Amino acid sequence: MDALLDAVDELHSSPTVAWRVLNLLKDPEFDVRDVESHLEADPALTASILRLVNSAAYGLPRRISSLRQAIMLMGARSLRLAVLSFGLVDRLTRGTPAQVYDDFWRRALTTAVAAARLSREVQRSAADEAYSAGLLADLGVLALAQVDTNRYVKIYTQHSHGTALIEAETSRYGFSHAALGGRLLSRWGIPNPLPLAAANHHLPPVGDALLFQTVYAGTLLADVLWTSGSPLLPQIQAFLERHFDFDLDRFIDLGMECKADIEDAAEMFAVRIEGEIDCRRLRREAAGRFREEAIDTAIDYDGVTAILDQDFSP
Numbered sequence: 001m002d003a004l005l006d007a008v009d010e011l012h013s014s015p016t017v018a019w020r021v022l023n024l025l026k027d028p029e030f031d032v033r034d035v036e037s038h039l040e041a042d043p044a045l046t047a048s049i050l051r052l053v054n055s056a057a058y059g060l061p062r063r064i065s066s067l068r069q070a071i072m073l074m075g076a077r078s079l080r081l082a083v084l085s086f087g088l089v090d091r092l093t094r095g096t097p098a099q100v101y102d103d104f105w106r107r108a109l110t111t112a113v114a115a116a117r118l119s120r121e122v123q124r125s126a127a128d129e130a131y132s133a134g135l136l137a138d139l140g141v142l143a144l145a146q147v148d149t150n151r152y153v154k155i156y157t158q159h160s161h162g163t164a165l166i167e168a169e170t171s172r173y174g175f176s177h178a179a180l181g182g183r184l185l186s187r188w189g190i191p192n193p194l195p196l197a198a199a200n201h202h203l204p205p206v207g208d209a210l211l212f213q214t215v216y217a218g219t220l221l222a223d224v225l226w227t228s229g230s231p232l233l234p235q236i237q238a239f240l241e242r243h244f245d246f247d248l249d250r251f252i253d254l255g256m257e258c259k260a261d262i263e264d265a266a267e268m269f270a271v272r273i274e275g276e277i278d279c280r281r282l283r284r285e286a287a288g289r290f291r292e293e294a295i296d297t298a299i300d301y302d303g304v305t306a307i308l309d310q311d312f313s314p
Contacts, residue, residue, distance in 0.1 A: 001175055001183045007147045008184070011095065017042040018087030019189055025080045035079070036068050048086035049079070055268045077128050084132045088188070090269070092142040097153050100145040105271045107161065108135050110225060111201075111218035113261035117254060118214040121244055130214045133197040136190075137215060140181030140198070144169070161223065162232070166202060178202055204239075213243050225255055225277045234289055248286055255282050 020038045024030050039046050046067055053070040054063055064070050071079060089108065093101060112134035119130040144152040155172060159165040166176040182199025186192075197215045205212035220236040240246035246254070259277040266273045 001180050002187075004143065004147050004173075004180065005184055005187055008092075008143045011146055015087045015091060015188060017045060018083050021083050021087075022080060025076045025083075028076065030076060032068055032071050035071055039067060039071075042087075044090070045083070045086055048090060049074075049082050051270065052082050052086075052268055055264075081128050081132055084190075085135055085269070088139070089135055092139055092146075096142050096145050097149060099153050099157055100141060102274055103156075103161070104138055104141055105266070105269070106226060106273050106275070107219075107222040108138055109262050109265045109269070109271075109273065110222040110258065111135070111137055111215065113265055114218035114221045114225075114254070114258050115211075115214040117257055117261065118217055118240075118244060119210060122210055126210055129194075130211055130218075133194050133201075133211055133215045134218045136181070136185060136194060137198045137201040137219065138177065138181060139184055140177030140179070143180055143184060144173070144177055148173075162202060176202075208243075217243075221255075221258065225258060225282065226275060228278075228281060229285065233285055237286060237289060251286055252279065252283050255279050 017038055021035055024035050024038065039049065050064065050067065050070055052058075053073055054060065058073070060073075064073065074082065093104065096104065112131045115130035115134035116127040119127040141156070145156065151172070155168050156165065159168045166178065169176045178201055179199050182195040182197075185195040185198055193209070193211050197211055200212060201215050201219045203216070205216050217236065217239055220232050220239065223232050224230045224236050237246075237251060240251060240254075255277065256279050259279060262273065262277070
C-alpha cells in the first residue's frame with residue numbers, strides 16, 4: 001500500500017494548506033484572519049469555499065465574494081467539512097478515468113448525505129463528521145484508478161461495488177480499496193475515526209459506534225437507491241430497522257430526503273450525477289420485501305400453531 005501511495009504523492013501534492021487550516025479550526029476561538037491567510041495560499045480551495053457559500057445549500061440573499069466573510073458565515077464546523085471535502089476529494093478526482101469518476105461521485109455523495117441524515121436521527125452534532133467520513137470512504141478507489149489505471153478500471157467495471165470488488169482487488173493487489181483509503185487518510189494526518197471508517201465501510205459494524213453504523217448504512221444505500229432490484233435491499237432494511245428503528249415509511253422518507261440532498265450536494269461540488277433515484281420503484285421493492293417477510297412470518301406462525309395444536313397424548 002505504501003508503495004502505491006508514494007505514486008499517488010507524485011501525482012498530487014500533499015494537501016498542506018488543508019491540514020494547516022484544519023489544525024487552526026480545532027480551536028473554538030480560531031482567528032479568522034489566520035484561516036483566511038492560509039486559505040489564500042490555495043486559490044483552488046478558496047474558490048471552492050466561495051462556490052459553496054454561494055450555493056443553494058446556504059440560500060443567501062446576495063452573493064458573497066469576500067473570503068473572510070465566507071469564513072465567518074460558515075463557522076468552524078461547516079468550514080472544516082468544506083476543507084476536508086474540497087482539499088482532499090477534489091484533489092484526488094483530478095485525472096480519474098470517467099468510468100470510475102462518475103461512479104465515485106454518485107457513491108460518495110450518497111454515502112455522505114445518508115450518513116449525515118442518519119446521524120441527525122441520533123446525535124445532530126455528529127452529522128458533519130458522518131458526512132466527511134462518507135465522502136472520504138472511497139478515496140482508495142481514486143488512488144488505484146490513477147496509479148494502475150488500465151488494470152484497475154477493468155477490475156472496477158467488471159465487479160459490483162462491494163464484496164465482489166473487494167475480493168478482486170485483494171486478489172490483484174493484496175489489499176482492498178477500503179484498506180488503501182484508510183491508509184491514505186492516516187498518512188495524510190487525518191486522525192481516527194475517519195481512517196477506520198474508510199477502512200471498514202464495507203463491513204457490518206461491531207458494537208454501537210454511531211459513525212461506523214451510519215457510514216456502513218450509507219454504503220449500502222449508495223447501491224440500493226440507484227440500482228433496481230439491488231440484492232442489498234433486504235440487508236439495508238433490516239439494518240435500519242435494527243439500529244435506527246426504521247419502518248417501511250421511514251425508509252422511503254429517507255430515500256426521498258437523500259435524493260434531494262444529493263442534488264444539492266452535486267450542485268455544491270459542481271459535478272453531474274448520471275441517472276436518478278426512483279423513489280416509486282424503491283417503495284414498490286421495499287413494500288414487496290415487507291410483504292414477503294410478513295407472509296414468511298405468518299407461515300412460520302401457522303406451522304408452530306399447528307404443531308402446538310396436535311394431540312400428542314398416547
